Amino acid sequence: MEKQSSLVFYGQGEDISTNSKNINNFFSHYVSKKSIFQDKKVLSHAFMPDEILHRDQELMRLSSILAPALRHYQPSNLFIYGSTGTGKTICTKLVLSQLNEAAKSSGSNIKTIYINCKMKKVADTEYRLLAQMLNEINIEVPDTGLPTDVLYRRFFREIDEHDQNIIIVLDEIDALVRKIGDEFLYNLTRINSELSKSRVSFIGITNNLSFSNSLDARVKSSLGEEEIIFHPYNAMQLKDILKQRIDTAFHPGAVTPEALSKCAAIAAQEHGDARRALDLLRVAGEIAERYGLEQVIEEHLDMSEKKIDHDRVTETIKMLPGQTKAVLYSIINMVETNGGKVLTGDVFGHYKETCVRNNLRYLTPRRVGDLINELDMLSIISTQVISKGRYGRTREIKLNIPDSSMDHTKKALFPNFGE
DNA sequence: AGTCCACAGGAAGGGCAGGCGA
């Protein structure tokens, strides 16, 4: 295939004496050229389609569980399970928005609160989650400084002012419980006994199918009154979803049927993740556009896959704190030297040496163990606890950084640490 | 069967910064 980047074209082919002229010409050309996209936002995670394909059963089940709110009854608490990109969040949001519409026309007083518990600095502590819930009902509270029980009381008082049904959605609830434990959830289960006018229901969304097993029995029985499982999409279903979005996102004929099939197949292999499929398609479109082409072809999807992986890794690494970078630097070095997998003890030894060499303070093995866990949670590495019998119990660490991103990863770490 | 190793990981608490209310 012959590729021609418009950037290269303008830089080399024309006699333009100054940089500003060059850039100006590029922008004019860019504006005058027809975009491959018709409406790019249709491919974003936040976009809510009018119709969600292949989720009729789940939507009906969800609607029937929440419907009693329209008759001033408290709907059952609910857990929604399913892997990433199976439509849990989007279906919940759609049903809630329809419920709000129905409430408006029927005169029911329903308030819905949606909180993504995985958002850093939003819901990673009990205080912040309560503050976020208060913000959702337009009550401003300081980022820190107040006792937690004051926030609880304020929240109870505010929501109990009117006779209303409140539905609180805690998305990625497993991340919250991992961070602050399930005591908080227990407090929430007691919420209705504190209220005289309002009624509160909870929807917990998680991609961890065994999440409820890790909960306290009281919390489990109270919050898990109903359960809905979202199964992964298969390749055919993903293809339908992609087709639906392509029709509005791209100009007609901008995505070849082969590219569409390939995109669906890649995402189907990765646990039927529709979000991943849409990302692949969006980035592939951007790549095609950058090359000045009017069609997305299979090859762009390969490039898109690499780019998404690469961006995810390098962006995550850039944001890491210095000590975590030092630990990762040691893991990469150990893996490159020893090949394959390394053990916690070896990593700590290398990490300590690196810190001494670079005049950095070094942390205790206990803390380094936690940092290794954090890298694991970010999927930069994978760890597995193994027993080496008489030679102790340790963690085996494997790098998850693709070879294609290794150079950039090192560049992101090397300014901080030298040999 | 008991011992031992090299950790994993929970619990408790210190120190610091930042904010609130009296």
Add this chain to the structure above:
DNA sequence: TCGCCTGCCCTTCCTGTGGACT
């Protein structure tokens, strides 16, 4: 201003673990 509360990062201390070794 001061006491109290929070989050955050960290250390210290401790118990638990599982399979090789004796």
